Amino acid sequence: MKLKNMLWLAALLIIPANVWAYGESAGSGTGMCKKVGFSEFSPINNAEVSPQSAFSFYASESTFPKSIKVTIKGQAIPLTVVQKQSGYKVSGKLPDGLRGAFAKINIEAKGIAQCEVTDGWLVKVTQ
Secondary structure, eight states: OHHHHHHHHHHHHHSOGGGSOSSOEETTEEGGGGGOOEEEEESOTTEEEOTTOEEEEEEETTBOGGGOEEEETTEEOOOEEEEETTEEEEEEEOOTTOOSEEEEEEEEEEBTTSOEEEEEEEEEEOO
């Protein structure tokens, strides 16, 4: 009987660890990371905006609000994060000096499992 138990233990140890991992792969992450998401980007993607325009988006409730960071052309942007019923409304302003160029609003945040999720969108800043 002990030999049978040892064979079962050996079989379990041979199976790769990722078979036992939580979640399934899809979207921008796996498991709990998949539940972290961003939506309702304003202004919309590829919109023309004036310099120093406001922008906003929503982060899902699985997002740690203090982990949300936005950069534009490598510059960290000060944010206002307000808890809403189904997540967080995040808002900020385009940095001064950004004129006549495209700018990508880059978002980084962490979720419940401390996994990092990134997203973003593009706007065209007028003269």
